[in-house]
Amino acid sequence: MLATLLITQVVGLLFLYWLLSRRIRRATDVTAHVAALRAEVGGLVAELNGTTDRNVRLLEDRVATVNALVEKLDRKLRVLRRESARAMSPAVTMVPSERGDTATPVPATPAPVLAAAKGGAATPPREQAPAAAPASSDSARLDQDPTGEGGAAEQSQTGRIARLHRSGLIAAEIAQRLGVDVGEVELVIALRAGER
Numbered sequence: 001m002l003a004t005l006l007i008t009q010v011v012g013l014l015f016l017y018w019l020l021s022r023r024i025r026r027a028t029d030v031t032a033h034v035a036a037l038r039a040e041v042g043g044l045v046a047e048l049n050g051t052t053d054r055n056v057r058l059l060e061d062r063v064a065t066v067n068a069l070v071e072k073l074d075r076k077l078r079v080l081r082r083e084s085a086r087a088m089s090p091a092v093t094m095v096p097s098e099r100g101d102t103a104t105p106v107p108a109t110p111a112p113v114l115a116a117a118k119g120g121a122a123t124p125p126r127e128q129a130p131a132a133a134p135a136s137s138d139s140a141r142l143d144q145d146p147t148g149e150g151g152a153a154e155q156s157q158t159g160r161i162a163r164l165h166r167s168g169l170i171a172a173e174i175a176q177r178l179g180v181d182v183g184e185v186e187l188v189i190a191l192r193a194g195e196r
Helices: 002-027 030-088 157-166 171-178 183-196
Strands: 094-096 104-108
Touching: 157 171, 157 183, 171 183
Parallel strands: none
Antiparallel strands: 094 104
16 A cells, blocks of 8 residues: 555656646747747837838928928028128119210219218208219209100109119119119019000
8 A cells, every 4th residue: 555655646746747847848938938029029110110200201391391491591691682782882873975875884973971071961862963974965864854744743753763764774773863762663663564
């Protein structure tokens, strides 16, 4: 009996050893863990790719918006530089020659000196005539009606602008002579050209 009891205990211990070793192998099986980790990492990579694509699209949209704003700013800067160069450059008036076939550039008269500095009254720029233009010439008196038609419409500011433009002056010269803004002169010229 003692031998049977000893055999039963050895068989029971062998069975427990087999059962525990099987469970330990399952718990330490690397391939199952690697497969689970690969599946989890694959899901994370797919999610990160989606997020990255979305962020790249957002950045590209913002870059396009910034580029459009920079181009708009560049255009405005070019206009501002052109206008400031036009305002800073000395004005030149084209005065027709005595024969009437060519025009000669003549520097515009300087701005009037303040009355306090000279001790006398200063005249506004719109009343000054070019110094090189002969007094008897009809072309020297561009502020007057060269056609001789007259009329209330020709006495208006737009009429004076149109007359000076027909006489060959550019918008900057007209604006300086009449003391108005260059944009206003260009608008009147464009509207008159549209009427024709």
